[in-house]
Amino acid sequence: MRTLRRAINPRNSQAVALASSGLIAAVAALWIAGGSLNAQNGSHPGAPGVPYGNMSAIAPIGVGIDKYFDVPESAKGPAIDPAKGYRTEKLGDGVYMISEGVNQSMFMVYEDGVVVIDAPPTYAARIPKAIAEVTDKPITHLVYSHAHSDHIGGAKALGGRPIIIAHVETNRRLARQNDPNRPLATVTFDDTYRLSVGSQVLELSYHGNAHLPGNIFIYAPKQRVLMVVDLIFPGWMPWRRLADAQDVPAYFEQVKKISDWDFHTLIGGHVARTGTRADVATQLAFMEDLSAAADRALKQTKPGEGLNPADRPNPWALYDHYIDRVALDCVNQLTRKWSSKLAAFDVFIWDQCYSMEQTLRIE
Numbered sequence: 461m462r463t464l465r466r467a468i469n470p471r472n473s474q475a476v477a478l479a480s481s482g483l484i485a486a487v488a489a490l491w492i493a494g495g496s497l498n499a500q501n502g503s504h505p506g507a508p509g510v511p512y513g514n515m516s517a518i519a520p521i522g523v524g525i526d527k528y529f530d531v532p533e534s535a536k537g538p539a540i541d542p543a544k545g546y547r548t549e550k551l552g553d554g555v556y557m558i559s560e561g562v563n564q565s566m567f568m569v570y571e572d573g574v575v576v577i578d579a580p581p582t583y584a585a586r587i588p589k590a591i592a593e594v595t596d597k598p599i600t601h602l603v604y605s606h607a608h609s610d611h612i613g614g615a616k617a618l619g620g621r622p623i624i625i626a627h628v629e630t631n632r633r634l635a636r637q638n639d640p641n642r643p644l645a646t647v648t649f650d651d652t653y654r655l656s657v658g659s660q661v662l663e664l665s666y667h668g669n670a671h672l673p674g675n676i677f678i679y680a681p682k683q684r685v686l687m688v689v690d691l692i693f694p695g696w697m698p699w700r701r702l703a704d705a706q707d708v709p710a711y712f713e714q715v716k717k718i719s720d721w722d723f724h725t726l727i728g729g730h731v732a733r734t735g736t737r738a739d740v741a742t743q744l745a746f747m748e749d750l751s752a753a754a755d756r757a758l759k760q761t762k763p764g765e766g767l768n769p770a771d772r773p774n775p776w777a778l779y780d781h782y783i784d785r786v787a788l789d790c791v792n793q794l795t796r797k798w799s800s801k802l803a804a805f806d807v808f809i810w811d812q813c814y815s816m817e818q819t820l821r822i823e
């Protein structure tokens with residue numbers, strides 16, 4: 461068996477002899493099972509090789525981690541009563557944030573009812589209870605920030621038959637998904653929508669695709685509360701790949717737009733606390749550093765350097781090897797300054813560098 465395994469290395473001339481002697485089926489089976497061993501170093505094609513030079517101490521994607529970095533205090537929100545499973549925070553006249561520690565939504569109380577903005581499935585069924593702690597008025601309206609199920613998948617569980625308001629693109633996506641937990645909006649808009657109920661106002665506006673087509677800005681002007689979901693992560697590293705932004709350059713533009721907005725408190729849709737202007741400035745500074753680091757890494761990394769010469773004719777392998785080293789250079793440039801400033805830097809920094817290098821290389 462050992463002899464056979466060694467023999468199927470394509471660089472070993474015995475492979476040809478074995479194949480021609482009728483053993484080709486057995487050889488192929490072993491090849492598929494990953495049983496091919498490299499005669500020189502005992503590894504097989506596709507196995508991990510020697511780490512890249514100057515390898516980061518932060519494990520790359522796909523490598524198991526014994527213990528992630530501790531979450532700094534500044535990133536933790538106020539404690540949540542485990543018996544309730546959520547907390548409510550008043551942000552201004554009639555405007556409240558609700559969170560179970562990972563997701564966030566909002567509600568606004570007016571003279572005759574309550575407007576709910578988003579219904580995360582993790583706690584949507586408890587939103588009526590949270591509202592009942594501050595008013596006995598019914599839910600009359602539900603606004604969708606965007607179509608993603610982690611933010612509105614609890615719409616049905618909210619109960620009642622509120623008027624549902626969303627961007628037209630959100631409804632188009634929801635119609636395609638046909639998810640009974642995310643009923644279609646009954647009112648849609650293209651650019652802006654002003655919801656005026658009693659003495660309360662909510663301004664909805666669309667600024668194009670960045671995270672997802674149809675993702676809107678929700679602004680309570682009197683309270684100076686801005687809710688924009690999946691763009692800003694107060695105290696934390698953005699979710700992987702710049703929060704899965706569909707359009708990374710537009711994501712940068714919208715974060716800049718938020719930093720220029722007249723708001724006091726930001727609801728970002730995730731993490732355990734609300735955001736401040738300083739949180740937005742910090743995230744923008746990180747993103748600018750990320751862009752500069754990836755740009756520098758692309759310029760100073762040479763394609764093919766250190767690649768196994770046998771893989772040179774394989775363009776996919778050439779680029780995988782190049783992109784890995786670009787991302788590594790990017791991670792190394794950012795680690796000293798940012799690893800203690802943003803919670804979960806270690807969890808997603810490799811993803812951010814891969815996302816950024818791709819944007820700069822091909823956008």
Ligand SMILES: [Zn+2]
Binds near residue numbers: 606608671672689690
């Ligand atoms: Zn989303």
